[in-house]
Amino acid sequence: ISGVRERTLIAVKPDGVQRRLVGQIIQRFELRGFKLVGLKMLQVSEDLLSRHYSQLTGKPFYPDLVKYMTSGPVVVMVWEGYNAVQTSRAMVGLTNPADAQAGTVRGDFSIHVSRNVVHASDSPEGAQKEIQLWFQGQELLNWDCCYHNITCEL
Numbered sequence: 117i118s119g120v121r122e123r124t125l126i127a128v129k130p131d132g133v134q135r136r137l138v139g140q141i142i143q144r145f146e147l148r149g150f151k152l153v154g155l156k157m158l159q160v161s162e163d164l165l166s167r168h169y170s171q172l173t174g175k176p177f178y179p180d181l182v183k184y185m186t187s188g189p190v191v192v193m194v195w196e197g198y199n200a201v202q203t204s205r206a207m208v209g210l211t212n213p214a215d216a217q218a219g220t221v222r223g224d225f226s227i228h229v230s231r232n233v234v235h236a237s238d239s240p241e242g243a244q245k246e247i248q249l250w251f252q253g254q255e256l257l258n259w260d261c262c263y264h265n266i267t268c269e270l
């Protein structure tokens with residue numbers, strides 16, 4: 117789905133859930149103008165994680181990443197709207213919180229790369245794969261947002 121219907125996968129990682137940051141993160145995406153089309157809380161399995169992070173399984177930090185990501189529940193969401201992937205990455209900030217700008221989720225709420233609070237898909241193709249991995253089709257809702265044509269020219 118491209119253009120105004122672009123979708124991206126955002127997840128609040130276990131540290132974000134533990135620190136009660138879920139509400140603030142959701143609020144940022146709502147206020148920015150994106151539309152929530154899927155949301156759930158779950159305990160991630162190692163199998164799901166290895167498919168989600170398939171390019172990282174050989175990295176030296178991967179065992180620690182598994183421990184971190186399976187240490188507690190995550191809240192995973194699909195957000196829809198114009199340029200959702202790129203804009204979300206900008207809202208989330210750079211991978212290493214030390215490099216993330218203030219005003220981004222990571223730049224405001226984290227200090228170390230191993231505990232960076234949130235995940236965001238990094239490309240439209242990646243987003244599509246991740247959404248299919250984390251959600252069943254019927255868990256994603258198509259609903260009419262009353263101000264879709266106010267936040268974005270259709």
Ligand code: GDP
Nearest residue numbers: 172177180181210211229230231232235236238
């Ligand atoms: P992202 O797309 O910005 O989340 O970054 P990547 O896809 O490159 O990495 C995925 C996740 O792996 C990051 O968000 C971090 O949680 C973790 N990670 C990446 N690099 C490192 C690292 O050097 N050390 C540790 N401990 N974790 C890392």
Ligand code: MG
Nearest residue numbers: 235236237238
């Ligand atoms: Mg990534």
